[in-house]
Amino acid sequence: MAETVSTAPLKHTPLHDLHRELGAKLVPFAGYEMPVQYPSGILAEHQHCRAQAALFDVSHMGQVTITGPDRAAALESLVPGDIAGLAANRTRYTMFTDDQAGILDDLMVTNAGERLFLVVNAACKAEDIAHLQHRIGNRVTIREHTDRALLALQGPKAAEVISRLGPETLAMKFMSFARASLGGIECWLTRSGYTGEDGFEISCPDDQAEKLARLLLAEPEVKPVGLGARDSLRLEAGLCLYGHDIDRTTTPIEADLGWAIGKRRREQGGYPGADIVRSELASGPKRKRVGLQPEGRAPAREQTPIVDAQGTALGSVTSGGYGPTAGKPIAMGYVPAASAKPGAAVNLVVRGKPLPASVVTLPFIAHRYYRG
Amino acid sequence: MAEIRFTKEHEWIRIEGDTGTVGISDYAQGQLGDVVFVEVPEVGKKVSKGAQAAVVESVKAASEVYAPVSGEVTAANAALAGNPGLVNASAMGDGWFFKLKLSNKAELGELMDEAAYKAYVAGLG
Numbered sequence: 001m002a003e004t005v006s007t008a009p010l011k012h013t014p015l016h017d018l019h020r021e022l023g024a025k026l027v028p029f030a031g032y033e034m035p036v037q038y039p040s041g042i043l044a045e046h047q048h049c050r051a052q053a054a055l056f057d058v059s060h061m062g063q064v065t066i067t068g069p070d071r072a073a074a075l076e077s078l079v080p081g082d083i084a085g086l087a088a089n090r091t092r093y094t095m096f097t098d099d100q101a102g103i104l105d106d107l108m109v110t111n112a113g114e115r116l117f118l119v120v121n122a123a124c125k126a127e128d129i130a131h132l133q134h135r136i137g138n139r140v141t142i143r144e145h146t147d148r149a150l151l152a153l154q155g156p157k158a159a160e161v162i163s164r165l166g167p168e169t170l171a172m173k174f175m176s177f178a179r180a181s182l183g184g185i186e187c188w189l190t191r192s193g194y195t196g197e198d199g200f201e202i203s204c205p206d207d208q209a210e211k212l213a214r215l216l217l218a219e220p221e222v223k224p225v226g227l228g229a230r231d232s233l234r235l236e237a238g239l240c241l242y243g244h245d246i247d248r249t250t251t252p253i254e255a256d257l258g259w260a261i262g263k264r265r266r267e268q269g270g271y272p273g274a275d276i277v278r279s280e281l282a283s284g285p286k287r288k289r290v291g292l293q294p295e296g297r298a299p300a301r302e303q304t305p306i307v308d309a310q311g312t313a314l315g316s317v318t319s320g321g322y323g324p325t326a327g328k329p330i331a332m333g334y335v336p337a338a339s340a341k342p343g344a345a346v347n348l349v350v351r352g353k354p355l356p357a358s359v360v361t362l363p364f365i366a367h368r369y370y371r372g
Numbered sequence: 373m374a375e376i377r378f379t380k381e382h383e384w385i386r387i388e389g390d391t392g393t394v395g396i397s398d399y400a401q402g403q404l405g406d407v408v409f410v411e412v413p414e415v416g417k418k419v420s421k422g423a424q425a426a427v428v429e430s431v432k433a434a435s436e437v438y439a440p441v442s443g444e445v446t447a448a449n450a451a452l453a454g455n456p457g458l459v460n461a462s463a464m465g466d467g468w469f470f471k472l473k474l475s476n477k478a479e480l481g482e483l484m485d486e487a488a489y490k491a492y493v494a495g496l497g
Contacts, residue, residue: 036432041405042405042430042432043405043408043431044406228405228431228432229431297409297453298409298411299409299429299434301433301434321431321432322408322409322429322431329408351411351427
């Protein structure tokens with residue numbers, strides 16, 4: 001999610017007043033004024049999500065539905081994911097690609113029965129919707145749900161909390177979708193998230209969002225958590241942040257997202273950049289996104305140069321910082337394929353000093369999704 | 373009795389004779405949030421007023437810490453390596469960064485006393 005530089009007034013989500021009431025520190029993010037943290041602070045919020053249940057406001061993200069009988073085939077012309085093969089009430093991670101196989105955005109796609117439900121990044125949503133309209137607008141009906149809020153409840157206690165409000169959610173497994181009533185509010189739920197923990201993303205009408213948030217916050221396990229901890233949680237989980245770890249200059253294969261491209265799409269192509277993806281799958285990408293474990297205590301931030309023992313440039317850090325659960329600094333970045341093997345020694349140049357680090361397997365903290 | 377002075381960049385320096393102990397203010401640690409890493413200067417390093425002397429990192433970002441006055445580093449707080457959270461818990465005490473032997477005490481006159489700094493922070497909203 002790239003931060004957009006603009007003089008336009010910042011937009012508010014339906015939970016803005018609640019964030020203020022909860023004492024949030026609000027910052028500009030992708031055109032919105034969003035809570036980066038609450039009074040308990042990023043470290044405590046991060047740990048709370050790993051231990052209990054964290055409530056995030058992600059209403060700035062774009063919610064889009066695509067309807068029409070041709071919807072799966074139409075969307076497949078823009079993404080490498082297997083959409084036609086996505087069973088009803090299942091969710092899948094994919095990305096919009098361009099003709100060079102560069103990533104335009106990453107997104108979640110749900111087969112919600114008579115429609116596809118997409119959740120896209122806030123900073124990309126206007127361009128994504130224009131792209132959809134331009135490329136497949138003649139084949140399907142595209143609707144942005146600006147009248148809906150999106151909340152995420154993440155953590156090992158999330159399922160227990162949600163099931164108290166809507167018992168029918170208990171049957172849901174990781175990457176599944178259901179319509180359910182939570183405390184009388186009609187919601188669209190996916191059992192998904194971006195923290196590495198079990199949890200749900202919950203779409204609801206914007207005028208019900210504050211009521212839903214208060215219902216969730218009234219549960220003893222739930223605390224509000226801001227975008228600061230969301231970033232450290234997703235970094236520990238080895239998940240890409242658009243505009244940082246992936247963008248138009250990175251391909252899905254370089255980004256190590258090949259797992260999101262199924263067999264049929266690999267063979268048949270039919271999406272922008274498919275030839276490049278096929279060739280990178282056959283002979284390997286030139287460079288690859290990897291996990292980086294600094295040996296010392298100094299965090300290596302985004303844009304930190306990655307060099308070899310001789311000081312020759314290898315690449316740069318795309319996300320880096322301190323991992324509160326890892327208890328040490330962690331990072332991700334791109335290195336040439338020859339240097340991408342776990343255990344490979346590299347140096348991260350922090351404030352002019354080369355600091356030793358190793359290439360490591362992602363994630364830093366094991367995912368704890370509920371697969372039933 | 374030790375006197376304490378503050379910079380507009382939220383460093384403090386406590387003067388005892390020719391030596392000053394430097395840290396960041398309680399306001400600064402509150403703004404930074406949870407401190408996860410501190411890089412202190414090496415003993416013997418000469419720093420000039422306003423030059424970068426240390427680095428403090430929160431979960432979110434790295435910030436530079438400037439020398440409030442010129443001098444030579446005589447000590448660095450080794451405890452911060454293992455426990456950077458001392459900066460949050462005790463910004464004005466155990467969370468000190470380094471000590472300086474002052475080379476130009478006249479520079480202290482350009483810094484704020486505690487009352488002036490309090491008024492300055494209040495004005496930041």
